[in-house]
Amino acid sequence: MSLIEHAIVSSQASAKHHDPSLADKPAPKVAIITCMDPRMNGLLERFDIKPADADLIRNVGTVVTDDVVRSLMFSIHVLGVKDVMIVGHTGCGSEMFTDDSFEKHLHERTGVLTVEPAKFHFYTDVNVATRKQMLKLRSHPWIPSEITIRGFVLNLATGELKEVPMEGRL
Ligand SMILES: [Zn+2]
Numbered sequence: 700m701s702l703i704e705h706a707i708v709s710s711q712a713s714a715k716h717h718d719p720s721l722a723d724k725p726a727p728k729v730a731i732i733t734c735m736d737p738r739m740n741g742l743l744e745r746f747d748i749k750p751a752d753a754d755l756i757r758n759v760g761t762v763v764t765d766d767v768v769r770s771l772m773f774s775i776h777v778l779g780v781k782d783v784m785i786v787g788h789t790g791c792g793s794e795m796f797t798d799d800s801f802e803k804h805l806h807e808r809t810g811v812l813t814v815e816p817a818k819f820h821f822y823t824d825v826n827v828a829t830r831k832q833m834l835k836l837r838s839h840p841w842i843p844s845e846i847t848i849r850g851f852v853l854n855l856a857t858g859e860l861k862e863v864p865m866e867g868r869l
Contacts, residue, residue: 730754730774732832733786734761734793738855742786745853754780760793761785762820763832772841783836785850787829787863796821825852826869833865 729748733739735757743750754774756767774780796804798819806812822828833850836842850863
């Protein structure tokens with residue numbers, strides 16, 4: 700059985716003891732931007748944050764793209780989130796290529812080149828990359844200055860969570 704089939708069967712079983720309050724309006728307290736990497740799936744548990752308290756916004760490489768900003772606008776300006784946490788991690792797939800070498804990889808695999816996505820946001824230093832995402836949010840005109848933006852790197856080898864300062868030495 701594929702995991703999708705497994706999910707369908709499990710969801711039917713879960714529906715029997717479903718909590719209807721899940722249909723209430725969400726009230727997250729924090730928005731967490733992080734990587735789609737499955738090793739980050741336990742992040743809320745690690746942080747001891749209840750699922751209902753967090754908007755999780757994820758993509759490969761923890762990149763603040765226009766679509767991440769689009770989601771964040773909902774978190775901040777509709778749901779009242781005041782705190783934004785960016786959590787990168789060590790050993791990310793975003794360190795495996797450069798934008799050029801990944802485009803070449805896709806070209807070799809598919810035989811075609813396309814115009815989009817124009818950028819893949821690969822990087823060589825997760826601290827620098829995380830700071831870049833923080834700065835992109837801090838300067839965004841639709842993110843009020845009273846919104847807290849803090850960035851971190853989770854070391855997957857040690858479990859250490861290290862804060863990335865907005866400025867100064869990394
Ligand atoms: Zn990653």
